[in-house]
Amino acid sequence: MGARCSRVLAESNPARYGFLWRWFDEIYALLDLLLQRHYLSRTSASFSENFYSLKRIPLDGGSGLWRLASHGLPRTQHWRSLLVIIAVPYVKVKLDRLFARLREEDDYAIHLPESSWKRLYKAFLAAYPFVNMGWEGWFLIYRLLYIFGRTQSHSPLLRAAGVRLGNLTPADLQGIEQSSSSVSVPSSSESVVGKLTSFLGKAVGGVAMSLSTGVSVGVFFLQFLEWWYSSENQETIKSLSSLPTPPPPVHFDRLTDKTLPRLKTMCPLCNKIRTNDTALATSGYVFCYRCAYSYVKRHQRCPVTGYPSELQHLVKLYSPEA
Structure with a gap:
């Protein structure tokens, strides 16, 4: 949805909004970082995991069993989770687009004499499909192992972050609700930096809570638009709403x-x-x-x-x- 909006704005006014389309991945990653950091700190889960009432539990020992989700993850698991949620998908998308662009250029470009850069270029085009297949196979193996109870995480990214997923308990839900409703008043002894940090944290928290309630409606609306403008649905609507074929002109009926x-x-x-x-x-x-x-x-x-x-x-x- 964000990519479509950025593209529409960029095409309508390239001089003013063109940077939104050129730097969409970076802008999206930055906004996603703020959103995911807030949810990991307040609910011990990413935005989508919290939407399904899940939380991340550290794998090292049993500390995660008694730790409430509202307390957040330990520092190590917190930054690892941010890394695998933000950085890994960003790098994957960039590599996929680079491969698609280089392969298209290779199909239509004039092949120059061999050079070190050309050999590296060809090696990347030859190796990346196998690397991508290995990446997808790695995820498939983890899912199969999780189904048969051989691993605690269904994804290697969760394993790399040192966490596993679990359901939110009533105590977790109560703690998250109390944490969201509580407002801390900074004392006069706090520094300006502390007050500014507290204000930014509250602002990000408010934006995140607004997103949590609005994204569900937005996702439903987006799915509705995709269904409405799908080719199959358009054919059905056209067949139901199209006017009948007008009869031939009277003058043409008399034509011999x-x-x-x-x-x-x-x-x-x-x-x-x-x-x-x-x-x-x-x-x-x-x-x-x-x-x-x-x-x-x-x-x-x-x-x-x-x-x-x-x-x-x-x-x-x-x-x-x-």
Whole structure:
């Protein structure tokens, strides 16, 4: 949704909003960092995990069993989680786009003599599909091991962060609610930096809570738009809402084969060989210019089909011999 909005703004005003599309990945990563850091600190879970009432529990020992989600993760697991949530997907997206761009350039580019950069370029194009397949296979293996109870984490990224997922308990929910409703008043002895940090934290928290309530509605609305504008749905809507085909003109019903000349080079009005061929854009029939001009000016319709026509609908035809 954000990418589409950025693209629409960039296309509508490239000079002002073009940077939103060029730096979309970086802007998105920065905003996602603020959002995920807030949720990891307040709920011990990412935004999506908290949406499904999940929390992250450290793997080292049993400290995570008694630690409330509102207390946040330990420092090590907190920064590891941020790394795998923000940095790893960002690098993966950049590599995928680089591979797609280089492969397209390789298909259409003129191949220059071999160089060290060219060999590295070809090695990347040859190796990346296998690296990507190994990456996806790594995730598949972890999911299979998790299904059979051989590992506590269903994803290698969770394992790298040193956490596993668990359900929020009633005590966790109560602690998160109390943490969200409590407002700390800074004392007079606090430094300006401390007050500023507290203010920024509250501001980020307010924005994050607004996002948590608005994103669910936004996701539903986005899914609705994707369904509404899907090709299958558009065909259904078109079939239900399209108007019936209008009947042919009355003048065309009275048309017989004798009305039109048998030779294609003859004018339907004067029944002579056409001179200064002119087509009528509303119907496609070709006449002499003088005949078509006089008839359309007098009757404002096509001589053959009866379609309403004007003089600006006359189109001069130039034969290849001319």
